[in-house]
Amino acid sequence: MKVLVPVKRVIDYNVKARVKADGSGVDLANVKMSMNPFDEIAVEEAIRLKEKGVAEEVVAVSIGVKQAAETLRTALAMGADRAILVVAADDVHQDIEPLAVAKILKAVIDEEQPKLVIAGKQAIDNDMNATGQMLSALLGWSQATFASKIEIEGEAAKVTREVDGGLQTIEVKLPAIVTADLRLNEPRYASLPNIMKAKKKPLDEKTAADYGVDVTPRLEIVSTGEPEGRKAGIKVGSVDELVSKLKEAGVV
């Protein structure tokens, strides 16, 4: 079984995004970029399936700027076998929308014919939570989002999902799209020897035009602003003082 994992290069999890003064977006020049954390979990899950002998090959795909090659090298260092970079933008500030990403991924999947796609549930930059579901729709495949457990059983996958109120387990026919939630696994760190080895693994470079996909955004970003700020209040010295303040505020 071949497993395909889409990965996105995003602002690092620990960096606070800063809105540009002219309202044109978030400043990403000279900002540390990393693999989207949920995508790391997806890569880890695919590698574990390979280690268990369930998957034969793990292919990582990234769509975005040329620099996303670094993100793919990280996936390769973690244990993916090969990578495909689809260059769809020149400017690091241009985000390719999930619908366009899904269309490109569909074209890649038509060629690669994986039986399972594991994606992160959400990118921490645009917070859309959409690419996996959209890809699944375009392919006419089954989908299991927000996964905390994946078991492959013959021609189906049993997936436990994180939903409001608890957990739901469903069985999806393969091929399927699964999106990874936080508790699916804890991703490994790539070791130095594996980082060296990753440099020799195959990384194909394509463009969005190679797949005939128009990446023009459907959502025009009119402006990007700062959220309303919140000021620090006061420090209280004791539980008694806290209780009386809360009573004054009428919230208890």
Added chain:
Amino acid sequence: MAVLLLGEVTGGELNVDATSKAVGAVKALGDVTVLCAGSSAREAAQEAAKIDGVARVLVAEDARYGHRLAEPTAALLVSLAGDYEHIVAPATTDAKNIMPRVAALLDAMIISDASAVIDAETFERPVYAGNAIQTVKSKDAKKVLTVRTASFEAAGEGSPAPVEDATLADDPGLSKWVADEFAESDRPELTSAGRVVSGGRGVGSKEDFALIEKLADKLGAAVGASRAAVDSGYAPNDWQVGQTGKVVAPELYVAVGISGAIQHLAGMKDSKVIVAINKDEEAPIFQIADYGLVGDLFSVVPELTEKL
């Protein structure tokens, strides 16, 4: 101009809070038709009919919609979409599962988690864990969106709207439900609770999370957790408040042993009154708290529980 809104129906019951907040968000855009789908959905439909601003309710009552599986529910929405310019749902985990699928089938870009409706094409939504607010204008013929319920007032009660049966759509038959594992709880639901008490990494263990739960029960509050607490196995994932968990805006939010990472603030900073209890006086949570108490949570929280 008409709106098709997916009502939040779970186990035959309508989540009135989420559904009526979603109605409140979009009723200015046109006549709202609420779709209630489920293996039992008729009672939920009667409830939805009472929400002010609802012009009509459609019921799709059939086993194929019983567990809100994405494929059959998305197929149903797409089959009904012809008459509507906006297809909307409250941003619950069910809707986040279903609506992007609907959008892709309609060749539209989803507008996830809208926090303001400016006009029929223009919406605000938080990005980068709420560190920026984007105003986006959709160029698609049909706009498919989920709305962040914490950002909108619920529509009140109105005179009952007519309830009709929807024509069912074929089930693609791609997936099937196996089991649900829902913790039984008498506590209020996290996203609609008036009060929330959350614990973070500082709580230290799953056992000590009982301190948080006791305080919550004393306040009649829902229990929340930071991602760090969920990551460490102290609390279940559906308690997670933050960028990738739930977004809440209660009257009172008590953050205990939570340092205040940006990802957590994204889920609670619209709360009316924020209380922070943390032993580290430099913790960023104090920068947004109305009342901060520097101290050891293991003595402060039981004392607070007792004195409230």
